[in-house]
Amino acid sequence: MNLVIREALLAFRRAPLLSALSVTTIxxxxxxxxxxxxxxxxxxxxxxxxxxxxxxxxxxxxxxPIETITLAEKDxxxxxxxxxxxxxxxxxxxxxxxxxxxxxRDVLQELERNPLPASIEVKLKPRFRDVEHVNEVxxxxxxxxxxxxxxxxxxxxxxxxxxxQIAAAVGLVVGAAFAVVAIIIIGTTIRMAVLQRSREIAIMxxxxxxxxxxxxxxxxxxxxxxxxxxxxxxxxxxxxxxLINRWLIHAEFxxxxxxxxxxxxxxxxxxxxxxxxxxxxxxxx
Amino acid sequence: MIKFTNVFKAFPKGGLALKDVSFHIAxxxxxxxxxxxxxxxxxxxxxxxxxxxVTSGEVRVSGFTLADARRRDIPKLRRRLGIVFQDFRLxxxxxxxxxxxxxxxxxxxxxxxxxxxxMRVLTQVGLAAKAHAYPRELSGGEQQRVAIARxxxxxxxxxxxxxxxxxxxxxxxxxxxxxxxxxxxxGTAVVMATHDLDLVRQxxxxxxxxxxxxxxxxxxxxxxxxxxxxx
Numbered sequence: 252m253n254l255v256i257r258e259a260l261l262a263f264r265r266a267p268l269l270s271a272l273s274v275t276t277i278x279x280x281x282x283x284x285x286x287x288x289x290x291x292x293x294x295x296x297x298x299x300x301x302x303x304x305x306x307x308x309x310x311x312x313x314x315x316p317i318e319t320i321t322l323a324e325k326d327x328x329x330x331x332x333x334x335x336x337x338x339x340x341x342x343x344x345x346x347x348x349x350x351x352x353x354x355x356r357d358v359l360q361e362l363e364r365n366p367l368p369a370s371i372e373v374k375l376k377p378r379f380r381d382v383e384h385v386n387e388v389x390x391x392x393x394x395x396x397x398x399x400x401x402x403x404x405x406x407x408x409x410x411x412x413x414x415x416q417i418a419a420a421v422g423l424v425v426g427a428a429f430a431v432v433a434i435i436i437i438g439t440t441i442r443m444a445v446l447q448r449s450r451e452i453a454i455m456x457x458x459x460x461x462x463x464x465x466x467x468x469x470x471x472x473x474x475x476x477x478x479x480x481x482x483x484x485x486x487x488x489x490x491x492x493x494l495i496n497r498w499l500i501h502a503e504f505x506x507x508x509x510x511x512x513x514x515x516x517x518x519x520x521x522x523x524x525x526x527x528x529x530x531x532x533x534x535x536x
Numbered sequence: 537m538i539k540f541t542n543v544f545k546a547f548p549k550g551g552l553a554l555k556d557v558s559f560h561i562a563x564x565x566x567x568x569x570x571x572x573x574x575x576x577x578x579x580x581x582x583x584x585x586x587x588x589x590v591t592s593g594e595v596r597v598s599g600f601t602l603a604d605a606r607r608r609d610i611p612k613l614r615r616r617l618g619i620v621f622q623d624f625r626l627x628x629x630x631x632x633x634x635x636x637x638x639x640x641x642x643x644x645x646x647x648x649x650x651x652x653x654x655m656r657v658l659t660q661v662g663l664a665a666k667a668h669a670y671p672r673e674l675s676g677g678e679q680q681r682v683a684i685a686r687x688x689x690x691x692x693x694x695x696x697x698x699x700x701x702x703x704x705x706x707x708x709x710x711x712x713x714x715x716x717x718x719x720x721x722x723g724t725a726v727v728m729a730t731h732d733l734d735l736v737r738q739x740x741x742x743x744x745x746x747x748x749x750x751x752x753x754x755x756x757x758x759x760x761x762x763x764x765x766x767x
Contacts, residue, residue: 254641265629454625457585458686459615460642461608 258468259475262444269447270476273440277480278487280433281517285488287429288505288513291422296503298415302380307373307389307403313341315369315397323395324371332379332388337372341365368399381412434520437480441473441524445532452532462533469525477521481514488513537563537694537725538584543593545579545749553579555749556593559756561727563693566720568736569729571746577729580746581696584727585617586610598693615643618687618695618724622702624679626671632658632682633667639686657685661715677708684715688724695719697728701735709735 263270311320320338327336339347344367349356373392375384389401445452455465485505492504505513538561545554554576561567569577582588583595586602595602598616600609626635636654645653658664661681671679680700687695697716701709713735720726730736736743745753 450625451627454627455638455642456611457614457619457625458639458642459611459613459690461611464642464644 255467255471259471262448262468262472266444266447269440269444273437273444273476274479274483276440277433277437277477277517277521278483280436281481281484281513282487284426284429284433284516285484285505285513286491287426288509289488289492289502291418291426292505292509293502294418294422298411298418299377301411302377302415307375307385307392307401309371309373309392309395309398310368310400310402311370312397312399313368319397320369320371323397327371327373327392330388330391332375332384333373334376335374339370339372341367341369344368344370382409430516434524437477437520438524438527441476441521442528444472445469445525445528449532452529465533466526466529469529470522473521473523473525474518475521477517477519477524478514479517480521481517484517485510485513537561537565537598538727539594539596540580540583541594541596543583543595544591545576545583545588546591552749554583554746557746557749557751558593559744559751559754561694561725564720564723564725566717566726566739566741567728568741568743569727569746570731570733570736570743572731574748575746576749577731577746578698579749581619581698581727581729584694584696585619586613611643615690616693618684618690618692620680620683620687620695620697620700622699624671624676624683624703626679626682626686628671631668631670632663632674632685635671635682636686636689639689643690653689654685657689658682660688661685675708676704677711680704680708680712681715684712684719688719692724694725694727697726699729699731701730701732713738 324336324338327333342365345362345365348367349360371392373388375388379385379388385403389403392398392401452465489504492502496502540557540559543554543557544552547553557576557580569580571577579588583590583602584597586597586600590603597613600613602613627638630638633654636657637650640650640653641647655664655667658667661684663678663681663685666674666678669678671682674682680703684695684700695716700716701712704712709732716726716728717739743753743755744751
């Protein structure tokens with residue numbers, strides 16, 4: 252085994268330029284994928300933030316008995332789609348209005364009678380925050396006798412929904428395209444490395460090396476180059492993220508798992524790219 | 537040891553490289569394979585070390601029947617052979633010692649045994665003093681000696697040499713040839729392809745001559761050369 256490691260490392264020393272070129276190519280290919288991934292991650296995050304605000308408000312008829320409402324609140328919380336339901340009394344509504352609507356504070360101060368209705372604010376679980384489920388829950392809320400009216404941003408919900416679908420579709424297609432381009436470019440550089448050593452491979456085979464023996468150092472070397480390229484890509488992405496975060500907009504970076512996935516992806520491409528190149532080469536000689 | 541029976545070999549683009557070639561080389565023999573360039577000498581050797589498949593007929597080498605040798609058997613066959621080429625085929629970025637050791641390493645030899653075995657063959661070919669030299673620092677004759685040492689280090693039963701003196705001056709040629717004779721004297725069969733007839737005349741070894749892919753003369757079977765009806 253340590254012979255394999257030695258031969259794999261020897262290739263870096265023997266062809267430093269070509270090795271550096273492979274690593275750089277892998278790094279930049281994955282960097283492009285990574286940049287795109289950053290956009291996707293941040294878009295998802297932004298949409299999640301927006302979706303977070305999807306809320307259904309059921310306004311209650313005046314004079315509904317509080318016991319009934321408390322019971323109903325429990326029922327609503329038991330809906331499978333519902334994450335939380337909160338009762339907001341008339342007084343709480345007024346307090347909130349006073350706090351939030353500073354411009355109208357004077358008007359609100361001088362009211363003799365509270366014009367605001369009590370309400371139940373319903374928040375859905377993340378995976379139910381789409382048009383159909385919002386509609387469904389709203390419909391069920393209307394069924395309660397003490398509910399006067401149900402409001403939610405219908406268009407808003409529909410838009411977020413559509414945006415999310417577009418983002419997912421574009422993400423999949425563009426991400427896959429970038430990944431394929433990266434694989435092709437990386438495969439080509441690895442192939443160059445194999446061809447550069449074709450004389451050596453021929454000699455190895457002449458003196459009785461098995462295909463496996465010839466292949467192993469290349470696989471290890473490919474995986475190593477892929478890993479280095481992946482690490483460099485994550486570093487480059489972090490640099491880009493730091494710049495954007497500082498000068499443009501507040502952004503999110505990859506989670507640890509996503510960063511590891513990029514490095515792992517690099518390793519896999521390096522490994523399988525080498526396997527394909529060496530395999531093809533060995534079949535020809 | 538090496539047995540060709542009615543061997544045909546077609547060129548990939550049509551035509552025959554070998555036509556109905558049969559011969560048998562016994563253990564410990566020294567055989568010259570002669571003929572003009574393109575006569576099929578290299579093809580015979582390539583069939584022996586399984587670089588190319590036989591088109592029809594049978595080639596048996598050291599217990600292997602090459603027609604049904606699978607790809608993964610080829611390394612096992614090659615470990616029983618030593619192969620030397622006109623262009624040496626050394627790895628330029630490794631020293632003489634490393635080039636020889638390489639042949640042991642790829643066959644999975646015990647690591648501890650490698651340095652001693654390498655020094656033994658380098659001494660045998662007279663290059664112990666240049667073990668740490670790179671091929672570019674060696675003369676042609678010396679490079680060929682390294683290649684021969686590499687071929688010998690696995691203790692082959694047959695040494696195949698394809699024009700081993702083709703790139704060497706007269707002095708180096710004599711030296712390398714003498715080395716091959718010494719190797720043969722210690723029991724290893726040697727099959728040497730060459731078109732250097734002076735060399736062939738110098739030694740009383742068996743001669744197999746090829747012409748356009750056909751075996752036209754075998755001194756082990758045919759009349760002595762002078763009376764043979766060959767050009």
